Structures are given as C-alpha cells and as structure tokens.
Amino acid sequence: MQPDLFHNILRENWGYSSFRPLQEEIIQSIWEGRDTLGLMPTGGGKSLTFQVPVMAMKGICLVVTPLIALMKDQVDNLRERGIKAAAVYSGMSRDEIITTLENCIFGDYKFLYVSPERLSSEIFIAKLQAMDVCLLVVDESHCISQWGYDFRPSYLKIAEIRTLLEGVPLLALTATATKEVVDDIQEKLLFKEKNVFRMSFERENLSYVVRTVENKTAELNHILQSVPGSAIVYVRSRQRTAEVAQSLRKAGISADFFHAGLSHEDKVFRQNAWKMNDCRVMVATNAFGMGIDKPDVRVVIHLDLPNSLEEYFQEAGRAGRDGERSYATILYTKADSAKLKKRIADSFPTRDFILRVYEALGNYYQIAVGAGYNDVYDFGLQEFCQPYKLPFLQTHHALKILELAGYIEYTEEIDMRSRIRFLVYRDDIYSLHLEKEMDALVHALLRNYTGVFADDVYIDESLLAVKTGKSRREVCEMLIALSRAKYIHYIPQKKTPFIVFSTSREETKFVSISRSVYEERKKRFEKRIFSMIDYAEKADVCRSRMLLIYFGEVTAVDCGHCDVCLGRNATGLPNWLFRRIGNKLKTYLEQRGSVRLNELVDAVSDKDENAEETRDRVIPVLRFLVDTGEFVLKDDEVALQPPKIHCLRERLTDQSSV
Template identity: 50%
Template sequence: MEDYKQLLVKYWGYPDFRPLQLDIIESVAAGNDTLGLMPTGGGKSITFQVYSLSKPGICIVVTPLIALMKDQVESLNKKGIKALAVHSGMTGREIKLTLDNAVWGEYKFLYVSPERLNSERFLERLAQMNVNLLTIDEAHCISQWGYDFRPSYLNIVQARTILKDVRVLALTATATPKVADDIQDILGFKKKNLIQMSFFRENLNYLVRNVENKFSYLIDTIQKVKGSGVIYVRNRKATREVSDELRKNGISANYYHAGLSNLIRSTRQDSWLSGQTRVIVATNAFGMGIDKPDVRFVIHIDSPDSLEAYYQEAGRAGRDGKKAAAVLLFNNSDKTKLKKHISVAFPEVSNIKRIYDALCNYFQIAVGYGKGKVLEFSLQGFSQAYKFQQAMVYNSLKILQREGYVEFTEEVDSPSRIYFTVSREELYKFQVANAKLDDFIKLLLRSYTGLFTGYVTIDEELLGKRSGLNHEQVYNYLKHLRQSNVVDYVPKNRTPFVYFSKERVTIERLKISKENYDVRKKDYTARIESVIEYASSTLKCRSQMLLAYFGETDAPPCGTCDVCKAKESLQMTDFEFETISKRVRKIIEVPCSYEKLLIKLEGDQQKMRQVIKWLLDNKKIIYRVDNNLEWNAK
C-alpha cells in the first residue's frame, strides 16, 4: 500500500493535503462509514481518489453531474489512472462494455449516474466487482430535505445490500444539520460520523448592495477593483446582455451557459482560467468542478433560490486564502421575483398530470410500458408541440422526478465515439477485402489507442484534416464501417434525456404526494424567505447569518461585511446595538413620536440617537402619516 501523501504528490503534485482531506481518508481507512462536509473548493474528490488508489479494487462514484463525471474521468485517464463512466447518454452496447471492463479490466474508478443503479444489468455486474469504496458525491441529493433531492439516489441503498462489507463515503459542500443527519440515516451508517469543516471563510467579505441600477453599479465597481471575477445571472439571455455591456465599457468579459456547445464552453472557461478573460458572466451551470484560486469577486445580479446555492456560488471567490468579496445586488423587485418563483416552481397538480400524459404520448408509450427507457428530449420542442410554458414543463418534470416516475437529465454534450467490434485478425481480413477503407482504418488506429477494449472519443474534424477528407466523407466512412459491423460508431449529439423510472400509469393513478408537493413547497418557501431575510437584514452580520443557517450558531461577527462596517461607525459593540434595537422595536409596537421614544429609552442618549438614526437610515423604522414612528415589517 502506498502512503497517502506519496500518492498525492505522485498524481496531483500537491506537497500536502488541504484541511480535512486526510481526516476523511483516515476515517474511511479505519473502517468507518463517513460523511464529509467540505465547502466548495475544499477538494472533495481527492479524498476518495487517494484512498481508493491505496487499495486493490475499484471505487464506485455516484454523481448526478454528467459533465463533471466526464471531466473527472478524462482528468484521471490523463494521469494514467484507469477510469470509466456509466450514464444515460450512453448506448446499451456502451454500457455493457463499460461494465464488463469494470469487472475484468483492472479499472480504479467507475462513475455512475444514480438512475443507472436501478438496472438489473448494473446490479448483476456490481456483485462481480472487487469494490474498495462506495462514494456518494452531492450526497444532499439523497435527503428529501436537501435542496436538490433526487429519488434515484435512494437506489444507493439497494447497492449497499450487494456491497455489504464495503464502506461508504458520502460527500457534499452544503448541508444543514437536518440534511446531514438524514443522509447518514438513509445510507445506514452504523454510527453517526460527520467530519465537517467550518463554513466560516475569514478572507471572504460578504456584501449586500441595495441598488436599482445594477448595470451602473457593476461597471463602476469592476473598474475600481482588481483581479478576475464571476457574475451570476438567472437566465441565458442575461449572460450575453451583461457581458456585452461590460465589454462596451472596456472590461474584458465573456458569457457562459449550458446552451453553448461543448467547444465554446471549454474555450471560454479556459480563457477565463488562464486570465485572458477577466470576467465571466454565467448562469449556475458555471463553476462546478472549477478550481481557480485567484478569483477576487463573485457578484450575483440575481438572487439564487436558496442560501445553499448562494454559499456554494459565492464560495468560488478567494480560494487562495487572500481577500475576496461576494456581493449580492438586491432591491424590492428582487423580493417580488423570488416570491413569484414559488408558484413557478410548483405548478398546479392538474398541470403536472397533463404534462406527464403529454410526455408519454409524445414518446408513444402505452400504459403499462416504458420502464427503463432512455429517450432524447427537447424541452423547447416538446413545449412548443403541446403549447406549454417551458418553465412549467421543466418544474413539472422535477416534481415527477421526485415522485420517481421519470428522471430528467439536462443538456449534455456527448462527443462522437467508436469501438472496434472485431478482432485484429478479422479487421486485417476486412482491410484486405476493402482496399478503399484501408488508409482510413490505419488513420484511426494511428490516431487513437484502446479501440479494441472500449469506446474511444474521436474528433471527425481532426480526422478530416489528417486525411484530407471533408466532414461528410469522414462521416460516410465511419457509417460504412458501422454498417459492415467493423465498428460501433456513436455520432456526437447534444440533447437532454428523459429516463422512465416506472411503467406509464393513467392520469387517475398518477400520484403527487403531499410530501413531494405541499411539504416540499413549504420547504422551498422557507428557503426563499431565508434568502430574502439574508438580503434584507441590516441588523445582523452577513457571515453570522450564513453560518447560523448551516448550524453554526455561536460564530462571532466577521467585522468586514456591510452590516458590521455600518455598526462599527456607531462605535458601540454588537451587543449594545442589538439590545437598543430590540428595546426600540418593543416600545414602538404602539407607534409613538421620536421624542416619546427617546424618553422611554433610558440610558446614554447619544447612543440611543445614533441607533435610532441608523434604524431610520436603513428603513427599519419609518414615519407614519401622523408623524409617529413604527417598525417597518417589510
């Protein structure tokens, strides 16, 4: 067994582990099921990768993020570590070959999307594998109280019954105490074992700016500060608009969202990572798995739906430990928009049923059939065909997913790949009999390795340049080889998928449970309210509010956020300020004049006046028409 640190240096080149990484590795090595709670950028993947490399056998990694899955498999393979992936974007033949390789091919990592855990083929092969660790990434997805609950994650429990003696490592960046307990209960931990890093980020300055003209604030701020940054917006259209506006004002910027091609996304991401592009304007599709240490600012023009999402996205700033800022731009219209999200996220049950019925008809699936089907799905095309609003379709699919009827995988880039289905001897005979294809086959064999053992990603454009053929000719050659049963060729595509977890049922039998609708809606509403409270409050330290949300209730004020700085100017302690504020609020439960309020507030009159002025300036107390003061409940 190689020493953990030697493996870290050998494959990653890091001289030492980050905080908690070694603690988690040693906990698993001691035979304990472990939940690792590490903030974004903490290096979660190192924990299971280093541990598994130190042991014989293969590590199963469950993750819902197909793009991240592909990136990690590619990264491991480049390091000389054999890794595979199984997900809904693959053909049945690809999946079979991949699972065969996982059993017999001496691979170290098998990444798998959660819905695949439910297939008989996978479970049959799983029992034949020498598994040294079962890793659950994004583990909050297994809890119905997690902000991204996925019923397919419950399939992990079935995998555990097959892997009885295999320890489990669950990892997540954001989980409240309730969610952390739920994860461990569902996964059947013999004893609670949470290894957690504090959510406190000493170098990260949390700020909320109440501004009406966000463009103006954005340009003014970015022109004043140094370093690179990320600007988060809610929709794809806004990424382009904001990026264009920044460039018009001399700021190096570009935009990023899931609707761009894989090549464009990769090029823009690399340009930003290398420092050629200073600012990237993105939807929440950007950032997962990206570790750029020198991000000096993350600015949210639009508010996320939860503090979990905000903390994760804001946490992409300052990973090098140097000072950085996380800024949320917020005004009254944002509060209205957030509250509107509740009705958008939870369409009427009758509409959810209509969409399910239309979806089954769209794919011509009869009642009692369809279980296990994976079908390419255009959200836009489906919505237009049935005249549904896209947002309603999207959110209905999410609720149907929670109920376990379907899984919806958003846009995934699947590059072209091939696999030689014949032996080398059979291929040679084919080349002799088909002289016109001989040069092209030799080009394939020179350009790519591993073509006889598994599916290999290919680039038709590159093959065209090397062969002098145009794209259509390359495609026709590959198609001809497939038709001749020499290769299995899967052309690249870029589309979402719908996976039917159950047979189609009639509308009358379709159940939308109270737990997955009423209770989840209430929980979602509470998350929205937490975001509004965080953005609206001018009384409590921003860092304290975030930490309290994640269960750290005894954290001191950060001293650097906008609230702390405003209080500092009053030259009094937090305790003094909070005490006077509470007294003011209690007194004006019955509205009264400024003079009466001062009389009733006993103590240092100078401090009382300062706090009242601050509360008035920050619209915590307001004058009524009769000139009396009242607490502003908005």
C-alpha cells in the same frame, strides 16, 4: 494510517506535496473501514479523499454522482494519469453499459462512476455482485435528503446497494448541508455510527456584500472597473448571459458567456480562455463552475438571486480560493424579491396542471395505458410544449415533480461528446487498404487516444481536423464512413435530453402525487426562498454570520469585513466594533448586575492606545445603549433594562432564525 504511502500516491499521481485540511482525517477514517461523512466547501479537494486511499486498496471504488459532466471530467482526468476508470449513466445503450461493467469486473479498473438512476437496473445489480468493490462513495450526498435543496429520489436506492456490499465502507461527500440534512444523510445511507468530518464554512478572506441599486448594469461596470482580476457574473437565463457579456465588452471589459446550451467545443474553449486569463469575466448561469478549480477569482457577482442560501454559498465560494482578499456581491432591487417569490408558483404548478402534462406526455409518444415501462425517448421541451400550448417553465417543473413521484426519469440536455471504439483488431488495421485521407485519420486516432480497442473513448473532431489538415465536417464524414464499414463504432456528439417511463403509463385518475413530493417540498422551498430574501434585505446582521448560522455554526462571530460590518451606525463606529463593545458591556453587567459607570467603562476598555476598544470608543457605545433604553443609568450606576435582556441578547447574538 500509512502517511508515507498516501503522500507518495498523492505526489506520484497528482503531483501535490501535501494534503489540504481535513483530507488526511477523512482518508484515515476510510482506511479504518468506517462510514464517513465529509462536509467540505466547494474547492476543498473532495475527490482526493477517496481517490488516494483507493489507489492503496485492492478492488474498485464505486462512485455515485448525479453530475454527468463532472463524472466524465473525472474519468478523463484519471485516465490521463494512467488510472483505469469508467462511467455508467443515463443515455448509454444497453451494450455500452454491459461492456463497461464487464471491463470493471475483468479489466483491473479502479473507479466506476455511476449515476444514481442506473443503480437499480437489473444489469447493474447483476454485474455489481461480481465486482470486488472496496469503497462506496456518494458525491453530492445532500441529494438523498428531502430536507435538502436538491432532493433526488434515485438516491434512496443507494441504501439497497449497501445491502449487496456487506462490509464495504461508505464515504458521503457534500459541500453544503444544514444540521437536519447532515443527520438525514447518515440515517438514509445506513451509517453504522455517526461520523462527520466538517470544515468550517467560514471564509475569512471573502467579503460578502449586498448592494441595493437602481441600475445594475452601471453598478456591475463600476465594480469590475474598481476590483481587478478574474470574475464570474451569475444570471438566471441563458439569453441574459449573452446580453450582459455584450454590454461589458461595449464598456471595454473582456467578457464571454457560458450556459448549458452551448456545444462541448464552445464550453471547453470559453472555459479555458477564462482559466488562462485570456478572458477576464465569465457571465454564466449556474451551469458554470462545477468542477472548475481556478484559485484567483477575485469577485463573484450575482445579478439575480439564487433559489437558496445553499446555492448562493456554493457559487459565491468560487471566489478567493487562493486565500487572497476577494468579494461575493449581490446586486439587489426590490423587484428581485417578487421575482424570487414567483419561482414558488413556477416550481410547484397545480396538481391539475401536472396531470395535464402527464396525459400530454403519453399522447405525445403514443403510449397506450399499461405500456411504456422503461421505454426511452428523445425529448425536446419546446417541441413537446407547442402542440399542447403548455408554458415552458411550469411544464419543466411538472416533469421534475412527475420524476420525484416515480413516473418518469427526466434528464435535461446532457452534452454527449463524440466517442469511438475500434471494432477491428490492431493488427488488422494495416490490411484494410484505406484511402490516404482515411488512413491518416486512423493513425491520428491511434496517436492521440489510448484504449480505443477496449472501450468507448471520447474524441474531439476539431483536434483531429488540425492533426489531419481537414475541416471538422470532413473528419465527421470520414468517421461516419468508417463506422458504416464496421471498422469503428462512432457516436457523434449531440445534445440529448430524454424521457424514460419509470412505470407503465397510468390513467390520470390513478396518478398520485404524494404529500412528501408536493406539499412538504413546497413548504421547504418557500423557507429557502425567504431565507435568501432575508439575507439580501437584512442590513443589521453580519453577512458571514448569517450564512454560518444557517449551516449550523451557531457560535459564529461578526466577520468585520462584509458590507454590514463595515457600515457605520449612529455612534460613528463600524457596526462590527459597535456590536463587539456592546456585547462586552452586556456580559459584564449580566455577571455583576448594577455597577458604577467608571468601573464598567474601565473594565471593557483596553489601555493600549492602538487597541480597537479604547475608552473613547466604549463611552459612545454605552451612551447609545442608555439612550435607546437598553441600559439604565441612575445615580452613576449602570444596569441592564430587565424586560429587554432576552430581546437584546437575541438581536445581538442569536440569529438562528435566519
């Protein structure tokens, strides 16, 4: 490795003086040309593990990611640093895609971000073979595994792309993956050899808490008044984000709300206000947080349970990235369990219902049987459901299942920001004889945005309004006029859900929903749901240990600062200390069999009066274990109760079934 080279790149382009844990090891592996899987928790700095080495390589890095908003943000961030980057994703026109791909072939670009759905298009495959690709990166790589919580069939196409990129190393990245998913990722991505770099998921500064309450609103207010600092409150519905934020403001707590349905300007404004601490609490759906690196979040509160421990761990992990004591809290009622179980039926509607939705979709767009292949249609869920009297939520999931089965591509509410590209040469602008207002707008575009003659560039009409002294509406109207005059290519912002027919329309009797798409996915979904419920309802196992064991860290120990560890049992000791002393007593007895009482107490006790395991604390634990029948005390001799050895050890040390 060339440490000086990479540290110089890091410092010159990103302004950091050192790498975070595991980043250098992953960079080294890539530099050696090895297929690599990096498991790094949210906020661990995944993007730098490929961006830094690629800056030292010849050629372009191909990055596959399903997160279009994050894709755009990373492209914008790279461009701001003077690094040439581009993106191709669903919703772009054919001309836009061709122009972007040709720029990547001839324009000395370093990064091309692409959504997995675009990988198999004829245009992309043809252009890819003309590119000098130095590295293939697969972000959110758990999406390739049907064992994962967010399987996307489009990810399976990556293996086909690998055959076109002979000798090009691959870097797979994910923040959450169980052991089965880790193995599956490497198999599906055709790793030449297993090669995993894993950061422990343990967060020593993060205290996990579950509170069973009657009044969530009152408890939420109490927590936010007790724990100072920035906070995120997660809920399931968009409507509830606004309701909870309003309730907090009435209680005198600075709060705003965030969800995918907001305009781009609203999202940016609210996100920035929260990041700058002008707003203390953000009440949000799970649309908030991806790509946000705010280190001083002191508490993340879930008012509703996520669908899985993977989702919960990722969202809870946005607290305390600065290493200071922080809290991840779930407010729970028994009704939450029933609501979570109902999501199983909502997420997996009956096959007859799925076929009904497919038939309605073809009729809605008036597509004949045998027609429609690769056709793209703007789509509004509400507008589609109303004439056919279809329930919104189940229809949404039916469309997702049809996507997994390969019949359609269903993309929800992509926030397409406004963008422009000049169609005239720079030297010709001054001979256009524009009106004064138009001329001022053109100059504002040229002063504030670079690359407008070579590529589509995202713009902000509100910024241009400030620069020109006009209203946002007036700026939009002038841009439209310039576009009609063929001086610029202007695409206004709009929210663009759409449907693509991946195959020609089939008769419903020939539509096949495979077992792997339906029954097997449903079974895994149920398992994740019940693991989430188990986490919320268990009150006798360390929260951190439950999470770590779920992700394969079977040697995890009690954290000592979650609500379970800090709770007290009948001995009056905190649970974490009771368990630690109990385990030491059992280990000693397993090694030596029957021993005298004083010998056992002395062996486990620490003579330092400031220690946690003093004689005064060991004796109550020993007495409790004798009273409950775990130990046998006879004639001053202590032994384990033989039939219960396995049961007890399982209860205290093996929670792998969580």
